[in-house]
Amino acid sequence: MENRQVIIDSLPEKRLMRENFKIVSAEIPPVNEGEVLCRTKLVTIAAGSRAGLQGSASYAGAPQAGVVMNATGICEIEASKSESFKKGDLVICQSGWQDYSKQKASQCKKIIEDIDLHHYLGALGTNGLTAYFGFFQIGDPEPGETVVISAAAGSVGHLVGQFAKLKGCKTIGITGDALKCSQLTNRLGFDKAVSYRSQQFRGKLKEACPEGINIFFDNVGGDVLGTALFRMKEHGRIVCCGAISQYDTNEPSGSPRGIPGLLVNKRIRMEGFLVFDYEKEYSQAREKIKEMIRKSEIDPINDIFNGLERAPEAFVDLLSGGNIGTRIITVN
Template identity: 55%
Template sequence: MQNRQVVIESLPQDKLELSNFAMRTEPVPAPGAGEVLCRTLALTVGAGQRAGLQGSATYAGAPKSGVVMGGSAVARVEASESNSIAVGTLVTCPAGWQEYSVHEARAVNVVDEVDDPAHHLGVYGTNGLTAYFGLFALGEPQAGQTLVVSAAAGSVGHLVGQMAKIVGCRVVGVTGSEEKCQLLTDTLGFDTAVNHRSPDFRGEFREACGDGIDIYFDNTGGDILGGALRRMKTHGRIVCCGVVSQYDTGAPQPGPRGVPGLLVNNRVRMEGFLVFDYADRYAEGRAQMRAWVEAGQLKPLQDEFQGLEEMPRAFIDMLAGGNVGTRIVRVAE
């Protein structure tokens, strides 16, 4: 049996290109003692993977070419040399961009059978948990407060905004097109949304923020962070989740002006986090989000590509804002 893989052919010098990736075929590996062979059903692409290729995600180590591109999959166990995981079990695993992967049994997560296994890569996966813990552990939302979230129609952002609405916040989304703004307000219940590509973004953003921002959930850094910093209320919180505006480039801009002066004057807390910090509380986050999903209060959105060979295109298009919700690539039935 053959295992198709997508490998990093070369590291990007500036914008990521299709030519940075190549397809390769190898024999399917056999699991050793204590290991399982997983067949990839679906993969997701996340913006943070571009930071990994840039070398700015220090937790991911130094990027290198000639290896299978990393990534999270939902998969079925196809063969098992472990007493703890049976053939047929549904798991999530760090498969990388390939059809089959071998893992130590303790390195895969057994997950519930849900209507669509791909939800384990979105709302119940890393990005859902990032939204949940970033919002509740760092943002500390209270009913009546104003929350602004950037990359608001993306995988993390669309969940942050909806959960902030559930607990009674006034929610402002910042996203990259009029269609996405409309989706946020009409389908997901955001109070208002602003297009960061609008020629009058500054004025529209100022107006949308009303009397100021209590919580800014920052997925983008860059000019949107700069604008939010100037609109923070006293004792506001800036949740530093990621810097997607500065990933797909060889020359990232420095941080915005006003740090630390604006933080001092307004007693604003600006704090970064990694979702892994909350690993011992994942079950709590998943259970709460599942309850909201099942009650119809939280709508996880995903969009899809078909076929492993589409991974590079799905990734590059997501970085350019082509996605709504979590981007999924289906690899096998």
């Protein structure tokens, strides 16, 4: 059996390129007591992983050249030296971009195929839970409020928008091009969509929500955050979920203007969060999201690439804004 691995060959100097990765063939690792051997079926491509590649500390850790690219995956147990799992079980774990990995049994979460498996990496995975806790807990939405989402076509954003509609909010997506704008409004039920690449971005955003913004769910940071900040209503909330605009560069832009003055005058709450802090509530949230999917109240998009070897290109493309929904690689 071959164990293909996608290795970080070099850290990117500016923008990430396919050439920063290479594919190697490795041994199948031996499994010790309390461990399992996992065969990867599906892995995620997540924008957040880019932050780690800056070599700086981040919640995602700091990957180094020469190691397997980290990622969450759905795996089938190939061999088990743990009482918790038997061959054939399905688990979620940090498989990385490779065919086989050994895992501590305690680091694997068993799942059953009670719904399209891809959802376990999307709406039921870290992305979906991030959207769920960020919007409902940090955003604290009320029906009728105006919600603006940056990177709205992304894995987190496209779900936040759908949660917001379900809650009865007016929902506006900010994304990078006309195609994604039309997907947001036509397919996903957003009320409006605005491209941040438009010359008239500031004016278009104002046009989309002349009443101002109650909740800004921000995945982007930088200038997009700066623009939205100036349109916040009194007692508005900015959910700081990520800063994609600052990841794929070694020259991050400055912080938005008006801090803290605007926060004071408009009584704005700006709050960062990490989904991992809500771990005890995951199961309950997953059940609620599953229910929404089954009732067709939300339509989570899984954007699937076939073949492990395509992971680097899928990642580079994701960082330049090529995806809608959660990008997933079918490995085996």
